[in-house]
Amino acid sequence: MNSSRWRERVKNRREKGRFILIPHNVLNSDSYIGLSNKAKVLLIDLCYQYNGRNNGDLTAALGYLKDRGWVRHATLHSAVNELIKANLIQRTREGRFQNPYSRCALYSVNWLKVDECPGKDLEVDPTSVPRRSFSLEKKKR
Template identity: 35%
Template sequence: MTRKSKSRSAHKRYISIPHCVVDSASFAEIHGNALKLLTLLVRQWNGYNNGNLTCTWEQMKPYFGGQDTMRNALKALIKHRLVEITGTGTSQRLGGLPPILYAITWEAIDEYRGKGVMTVKPTKAPIRNDWNR
């Protein structure tokens, strides 16, 4: 009797950025550090937490040479509308400042189940749908 083989990637997680986003002017205009940060933000997304993604220095320190580099990359993502600020979370971080929450703009914003403050309401459709313009 033959055994049904499972796909090698059946248990592997991966990130996904749609072709329409990659083909957009917004994506073409970002630099390498912004692309790296976008990849790290998309890595946090699990299909149910868009709008609850965070970008703190403690999280991103292994990937960037300095805080200014990371901040400039984040500013570029926001400027090019690849990421949107959605609110503030709660945390016991150093300095006591709560993390800012973000959403990727090609997916709908999910309901926030944390204790922070969400300034954007959940959506049924992606925040942005003008990728091909």
């Protein structure tokens, strides 16, 4: 096969664009398996925001997530608390609702290092290693 045909075939194999990354170690963990469906969907929606350098700047604000199908603040709040309790996400900045200085809470996923997010006033320092290493955890099943 000549090189131009090979390149064309290889180029058409994969669509361009972003994707979400949730490792199998996370998906197979007891923490993930025990989640409710709403918490699993929120985790996917948080990962959808990740661009490779903004872990720590992921929002679960209803205003942002309405376009993703979220309707009730109580459901969203419950899912966030469930993910924090399962140690899958960490709050990196507390939300504050005081006019005119309101700002939403921000989160990071725990299987990736926390990135430096300039201008976001994170309350958690950037890290060089993930907060939680799922590959080192043993399954109890």
